[in-house]
Amino acid sequence: MLACKKCMFLTDQEKCPLCDGELSKEWQGMIVVLDWETSEVAAHMEIRANGKYALKVR
């Protein structure tokens, strides 16, 4: 899995499916968002789509 350098979304694709951003294999931590509309944590992180995200990307 690679992490998007812009939005931190984790993906196996070549480009970020959410924002088209560049991907990096240097990432740490993880948040799995199941209900971004209800999640306070997702709101805090400005996440607006369900899925897996890294907490830190280099």
Next chain:
Amino acid sequence: MEEENADGEDLLEVDFPHTIFAIKTALGHEKTVAENLGQKGKRKGAHIFSIISPMKLRGYVLIEGEKNEKAIEELLKGMQYVRGIVGGERDISLKEIEHYLAPKPIVADITEGDIVEIINGPFKGEKARVKQIDTGKEEITVELFEAMVSIPVTIKGDSVRVLEKEENL
């Protein structure tokens, strides 16, 4: 084999408050637990909003969801690497975990002109002055004090320790 809710079972549906709590996991399997729990939670329609595995929190995973201990225990039952709910589902506030969510950039504490000691890599132990900072890449360019010729060297922001701040010099 999934168990279907019998009709009418939800007649007394309660609104559970939202909370964040920690579960204990086997060391090194935090992300696996987060991913598996995400899949299982989705499949079972569990009232979980997010699952967090902070890099600095070893052996724990945080769950944000409805405060419904029975439902959570049911969900965790039989899950590999899960060791149970911590401290009777103690509530954790968003404030308490904020620092896990947006870690401060590694180079945030370093400013141009600072004197640093290099703590790893080929220049370990050398002292240097910070010339330039690339926050995006978390890299800094330094000039070594002991070098015969002053050549700028670019290194990762976490491979130095600040000895003296510019403003104090």
